Amino acid sequence: MKYLFFITTIVLMLSACNKSANNEKVLQNQIDSLQSKLDKTYKPGFGEFMSSVQVHHNKLWFAGINQNWKLADFEVNEIQENLNGIKQYCRDRSETQYLPMIDPALDNIRKTIQQQNSTAFKEGYINLTNTCNTCHQTTKHEFNMITVPSLPPYSNQDFKLHHEK
Template identity: 60%
Template sequence: MKNSLFLVLSVLFFSCNKPIEKNQLLQNRIDSLEIKLSETYKPGFGEFMSNIQIHHAKLWFAGQNKNWKLADFEINEIKENLVGIQQYCKDRPETKSLGIIDSAMASISNSIQQKNQKAFQKDYINLTNSCNTCHQETKHEYNVIKIPETPPFSNQDFRLNERK
């Protein structure tokens, strides 16, 4: 009888330890994954801004050539980078100022959808000025954006290609 009682108590004791061991294994795994996640590369504010600058320039040449599909693509690339800033650079004070360009982004998106080159040119200037206003407000006044004079890449044709 004593052996039976000892066996039952031993089984219960080891059974009760299983959830604790399993919980500890899961916690160890979570801790390990959190360390890996904290060490994962995250693009910085400057990388996003450099991408925006490239797409800003390409947007100009697309609109100048009435390549509205390309212009739409470029404005959406700018939007994606702005979302990236809000996602990955939440701790930067500059992120809070991004709303300065919202109105200009909406206007230029509208002129692209309407395929209106005259409105596009006006809205592009407004977007550029909004970028500079944001730079001034965030103490980056030394970073002045302007209308590009030459395409950023010599290996891209910004003219509308009508091949079918």
């Protein structure tokens, strides 16, 4: 009777070990499959983020000079969101490490927007633009010179503030 119990116990243990090994294989296959899908998932590139920053930089100017402070605040936040996207998705790019140099200029322009100070806004905007160009020079992208815009990026957006009635 002892032998029968001993043999039954060994058979059950071996069966459990075999199931565990099969479960590990199944789980590892699922992990590998998910990793393969993740590796192929779309991820915006550095240039796509920067193109978006450029559009919002342009729109920020027209919002600010038209004293549309809500829109100006929105555009600064859009710039920040894109810079955060670069930090999250483009860690492999050496340029990413220089993005914090823009933070003081963004903080300054935010303050001018909160103060609704047109003169300080223009100065802060020029400082932000110059900081962008300093970053481009530092990262060997000096060929990409940003300026204060002369035309809005889109002809279908009104940057003037329209008061609600």
